[in-house]
Amino acid sequence: MNDDDARNLIRSVIGEVAPEADLDSVGPDEMLQEALDLDSIDFLNFVTGLHERTGLEIPEREYPELATLEGCVRYLTASLR
Amino acid sequence: MPSLGADMDAGTVGTWLVGPGDVVQRGAIVAVVETEKSTIEVEIFEAGVIEELLVPAGDRVPVGTVLAHVGVPGGAAGDLAVPPSALRQTPRPSGPVDTGGDRIPAASGAGMVVSPVVRHLAERLGVDVHSLDGSGPGGTITRADVEGAAIRPVSPAVVAVGEPGPVAGGLGRPSPAPTHRGHPSATGVRSSPLARRMASELGVDIGVVDGSGPGGAVVEGDVRRAAPVEAQLAPRDRAPVTSGRVQGAPAGGAGSDDRQAAMRKAIGAMMARSKREIPHYYLSATIDMSRAVTWLEAVNTERPVTARLVASALLVKATARAVASVPEVNGFMVGDTFEPSTDVHVGVAVSLRTGGVIAPALHHADQLSLDELMAALRDLVNRARKGILRSSEMSDPTITVTNLGDLGVDSVFGVIYPPQVALVGFGRVAPRPWAADGMVGVRASVTATLSGDHRASDGHRGGRFLATIDHLLQRPEDL
Numbered sequence: 434m435n436d437d438d439a440r441n442l443i444r445s446v447i448g449e450v451a452p453e454a455d456l457d458s459v460g461p462d463e464m465l466q467e468a469l470d471l472d473s474i475d476f477l478n479f480v481t482g483l484h485e486r487t488g489l490e491i492p493e494r495e496y497p498e499l500a501t502l503e504g505c506v507r508y509l510t511a512s513l514r
Numbered sequence: 515m516p517s518l519g520a521d522m523d524a525g526t527v528g529t530w531l532v533g534p535g536d537v538v539q540r541g542a543i544v545a546v547v548e549t550e551k552s553t554i555e556v557e558i559f560e561a562g563v564i565e566e567l568l569v570p571a572g573d574r575v576p577v578g579t580v581l582a583h584v585g586v587p588g589g590a591a592g593d594l595a596v597p598p599s600a601l602r603q604t605p606r607p608s609g610p611v612d613t614g615g616d617r618i619p620a621a622s623g624a625g626m627v628v629s630p631v632v633r634h635l636a637e638r639l640g641v642d643v644h645s646l647d648g649s650g651p652g653g654t655i656t657r658a659d660v661e662g663a664a665i666r667p668v669s670p671a672v673v674a675v676g677e678p679g680p681v682a683g684g685l686g687r688p689s690p691a692p693t694h695r696g697h698p699s700a701t702g703v704r705s706s707p708l709a710r711r712m713a714s715e716l717g718v719d720i721g722v723v724d725g726s727g728p729g730g731a732v733v734e735g736d737v738r739r740a741a742p743v744e745a746q747l748a749p750r751d752r753a754p755v756t757s758g759r760v761q762g763a764p765a766g767g768a769g770s771d772d773r774q775a776a777m778r779k780a781i782g783a784m785m786a787r788s789k790r791e792i793p794h795y796y797l798s799a800t801i802d803m804s805r806a807v808t809w810l811e812a813v814n815t816e817r818p819v820t821a822r823l824v825a826s827a828l829l830v831k832a833t834a835r836a837v838a839s840v841p842e843v844n845g846f847m848v849g850d851t852f853e854p855s856t857d858v859h860v861g862v863a864v865s866l867r868t869g870g871v872i873a874p875a876l877h878h879a880d881q882l883s884l885d886e887l888m889a890a891l892r893d894l895v896n897r898a899r900k901g902i903l904r905s906s907e908m909s910d911p912t913i914t915v916t917n918l919g920d921l922g923v924d925s926v927f928g929v930i931y932p933p934q935v936a937l938v939g940f941g942r943v944a945p946r947p948w949a950a951d952g953m954v955g956v957r958a959s960v961t962a963t964l965s966g967d968h969r970a971s972d973g974h975r976g977g978r979f980l981a982t983i984d985h986l987l988q989r990p991e992d993l
Contacts, residue, residue, distance in 0.1 A: 451899075453867045470867050472920035473824040474895045484819040493814045493822065 434487075439509040443502065446482035450475055461503040487513060515569070517577040518547070518554050518908035519931075521784030525549045526574040527581065529710075536564045538584070543904065545581065550776040551872050552898070556905040562586040632657055705732035777870045785929050792847075792935075793968040796927050799980040801987055803943050803958040809990040826917050827888040829940050829960070829983075831993045833915050834858045834879035836982035842971035843936035843964070843979050844913045852935060852970040861911025861931065862891065864898040865921075872898050873914050873931060874907035884993055919943055925961035935967035936976075938983070 434442075447456050447469065454469040466476055480491050480499065489512050491499075498508045515525050529546040532538055543555040544564070565583040569575050632655055636642070648655035705713075705720055713720040713732075725732035806828050814822045837844040837858050845854040858880040861873035874897075876882075876890055897903055913934060918926045919942035926939035941961040948957035962983055966976040986993060 451867060466920075467922075470865075470921075472865075472895075472917075473826060474892055477819075477822060477824055477892070478896070481819045491819055493811065 434510055434513040436506055436510060439506040440502075442483070442486055442509065443505050446479055446486065449482055450478040456502070459502055462501050464500055465502060465505070466500070483509070489513070515547070515575050515577050515579045515581055516556060516905050516909065518549055518905055519551070519784070521551075521780040522549050522577060524574055524576045525554075527569050527571050528553060530567055530571055532564045534564050534566055538562060538564060547905075550773060550780045551870065552901045552903050552908075554903050554905050554908055556581075558584065560584065560586060632659075774869055781870060784931070788929050788932050791932060792930050794930060795966050795968055795973050795976065796963065797966070797973060797976050797980060798925055798927075798961055798963040799977075799984060800959055800961050801984045802948065803960050803987065804948075806987050806990040807943065807958040821885070823884060823888050825919075825943050825960075826940075827884060827891055828987065828990055828993060829917060829962075830860055830862065830876065830879055830891065830915050831882075831884055831887050832983045832986040833913070833938050834860050834876075835986055835993070836979055837880060837913065839982045840971070840975050840979040842975055843966060845935060845970070846912070846933040847935060847967065847969060848933065850969070852967075855912040857910075857912065859910040859912045861914035861934070862894060863914060863916035863928075864895050865918075866899065871916075872903070873911060873916075874898055874903050875910040875912075877906070877910065913938070915940070919960065925963050927963050928965050930965050930967055935970035936979075937965045939963040939965070 444456055447454060451469055451471060454471075456469070459465065459468040465471065465479075469475075471479065476496075480496070483489065483499075483505075484491055487509065489509075495508070499505050515527075518525065526548040527545055528548045530544070531546065532542075532544045538544055538558050538561060540559060540561045542558050544558045545556045547554045547556050562584040565585045567582045569579060569581050575581075636655075646655050646659050648659055705723075705725065710720060713723070720732055723732045723736050724730075725736055803825070806825065810823055810825060810828065817823075841854045842852070844858055845852060847853075857878060859875040859877050860879040861875050863871050863873040865871050874894055876887065876894055879887060879890075882890060894903075894907070911931070911934060914928070914931050914937045916926055916928050916937060917940045919940055921942075923941050925941040928937040928939045930937045939962070941963075943958055943960045945956050946959045947954050948959060949955075950957075962980055964976045964980055966973070971979075
């Protein structure tokens with residue numbers, strides 16, 4: 434998976450979890466949860482969405498790596514090399 | 515038109531999911547009602563046959579308006595050739611101004627006039643005519659008065675869907691939502707409410723979508739497949755920007771700005787009523803969450819993503835169970851009297867990203883296992899955000915929990931939702947300095963608050979309630 438694939442995947446999952454959220458306005462290193470107003474259940478839905486699309490287990494201790502958009506991209510590309 | 519929350523005066527019948535002649539089971543969703551806050555699936559609390567729909571889809575009517583007549587097989591009302599009442603509102607416990615038109619005012623009974631036929635009907639329906647004010651000529655108590663009063667679940671012929679109150683709470687557990695029936699829309703296409711909403715959001719003409727649902731009904735997935743790709747990627751981009759980074763509204767479609775303004779007004783009216791009527795007291799306690807957090811981490815490590823728990827589930831469960839030790843916080847004010855509820859239906863405050871908040875019920879939260887509660891919580895939050903809730907969820911909460919911790923606040927002192935008598939707030943669960951055994955260390959902690967109604971309890975009992983929540987959270991494995 435390349436960076437663009439990862440971004441598209443993230444965009445698509447966010448679109449399902451929080452259709453009102455506007456990912457375009459979020460900077461690459463901004464905290465996703467804060468910027469998009471995601472509570473813990475939204476975030477769990479987000480992780481679940483990534484898991485369903487990729488098969489990755491994404492253990493809870495690795496959640497911090499998913500805190501930003503760029504972090505998510507790095508995590509997905511590294512895990513799905 | 516049921517009252518789906520104390521802040522609702524009127525609602526629009528969005529869709530009928532049944533028609534005359536349809537047989538409905540208890541708990542079936544018969545109509546979808548649009549309010550300022552959400553789209554509510556109205557459940558029916560009695561099995562029967564739909565006889566007549568009285569309010570056409572698209573009409574906005576005051577709370578209390580009779581929406582439909584339902585015939586109950588072998589029911590008392592059938593004998594009397596009186597259309598059994600349906601979807602009737604319970605009287606507001608605190609008796610504010612009623613917009614329904616057919617409401618029952620305060621008891622008088624003096625100079626009461628009642629015909630034998632009506633008296634007989636009242637007996638059949640279990641209505642005490644002495645408690646009624648007649649609306650007929652010269653104060654005569656009419657058949658409509660009696661039917662209007664027959665909202666108590668004593669009569670099998672009567673369906674009550676109403677504002678939170680012991681009556682609504684006592685109606686029992688709604689059965690699981692049945693499969694949505696498609697329904698003919700203006701375009702002659704059968705479609706689910708969600709599909710129509712999505713179609714409107716995605717700019718899809720639902721009339722040209724092939725339905726894959728029951729009877730060819732158009733369902734969510736059909737619309738999604740029919741939508742242009744760019745619309746799916748950014749379905750809200752064409753909606754007007756309403757605030758900051760959040761666009762559109764959960765309800766979507768035209769008039770979302772109006773809807774938001776109406777929602778703000780509705781929340782404002784309810785909160786003003788709360789502050790006017792309820793003598794609040796406030797307490798706070800800081801709870802050691804280290805055991806709970808450690809336990810949660812250990813449990814989640816062994817679980818797939820789909821089965822993981824969040825701290826909110828523990829907080830809701832602990833609150834629901836703590837009610838058993840201090841029942842004065844769970845129930846409703848009816849007039850000046852506190853009526854405790856034997857069921858614990860925890861209203862969960864869900865913030866809508868477009869602004870506003872809604873607090874639907876997690877039914878029997880005290881009796882659900884943590885896993886069940888977690889699943890129910892996820893489902894409830896997801897549906898609240900999508901704007902699709904059920905009438906019982908709007909009317910049943912007996913106590914409310916608000917958890918603003920995810921937004922980073924330390925504590926929240928909430929405003930009680932009338933006619934409830936307590937609201938529990940949780941701030942952020944985070945590592946903080948903690949003194950124990952003469953040492954200061956760092957532990958995960960959370961500040962729990964209680965907003966209580968002095969008419970139902972006092973600070974001493976409220977304090978005991980928070981202490982019980984604390985106690986329960988120290989043994990997360992037993993929750």
